[in-house]
Amino acid sequence: MHFEALPTKRLPAQFTANNEFKLLDLILSNDIIDAEDEGGKGSLVQKIKTAALNERSAPELLEYKEELVDQIKQSLRSQKQRINGPFTEFQFEEKLFTSFQQMEIDRISYLLRSYLRSRIVKIEKHHSKFVSDETYHQRLSPSEQKFAQSYTDLIKSHYRESFLQSLPDRVNSGEEDAMTARINLDEYVICRVLERIGQIELDDQTDEFAELNENDVVLIRYRPIQHLLVEGKVELL
């Protein structure tokens, strides 16, 4: 019945959220951006939304957007300070808007969490890849690297203790890569073209080309648009 049903379901209610923000505050760096001089704030919300959607739909793990995550955390922090600050005038409307501002904070931190959570799902799915493959390892944030390492260690020891030790050596090769899901870059994704790209090669064997124009929404294999996604010329839906 409540419009905010989804974010409040995942994000705890206001009270618990406050506790979490205290935790967040601890983690945050000490710079406090003065909210008045931030021009591109609206686009900040748009950016984390795009990042969350891209991460959710892409078959591989994308580069960690450290700067964006830091900026979001800082905005959340300074906004929280504003609404907790002293009121000059105790207008009813101002109090009402404080609850709306808190609601916006909940919305944005839901987006942030959704971004981080979809990364965790991928790390768990392809864990050993992130430990062994340098390119993928570089895409993780430091805490994600730690997580990937300890997750892999746990899975490894769990497999060993539960069945690998009782297998004969010749089937027990010890290759973790073979035991985790393969990353399939040939998965199809739905993407929206943000700027005119022109012709791109779809398949090097059949020489198929596609013309991508601004605002086109296409269902396409991930591999040919992989570099376009990194350059920010397309977004996934």
Next chain:
Amino acid sequence: MQSLSTLSKIDDLKFFCGDEKITIQPKFQLKEAIFIGGTYGPFNSIEQCDVPFWLALELKRKQKCHIIVPEWLQADNLEKSYTTELAKKVGDPYEVLPYHYIEMATQLLEYASDDIPNVVKVRRLLEDLWTASITAGTSMIELNNLTGMELHNIRPIITQALTQFQTLSDSMLSQ
């Protein structure tokens, strides 16, 4: 696995449409309100102003504003969209409606039905339009102007089918 991450769920679509802008007629006075997503206002009973959809809904629930019905949700425009949708043949471009029109319309009907003129007609037209759009051909790869809810509907079947097809043709090539 799917339930955790890969698919946009309907609740998420409802959540995402909250960032669309919508015009309201406030019933209170406030100079400005500073949000992370931007600064909105001034709010007074003379001027209309643009706010994000989620904020408009919350204000409406508190009886603090009237929502100005967007053009595409007005009965005659919906009627036009519906006739175009019916006359459409396979291969024709999809009807241009806002990406999140279903999500926004259902929430507006639920919380702000007193602001919508001809609400019964609007509700009926929306249902007709939705039925027409999901029964239209989906065998095309071009997905221009598909709305969020429509993409959600076809995504599992179409992406999985094509992914499977690719895997099959790959194994044919390698043999």
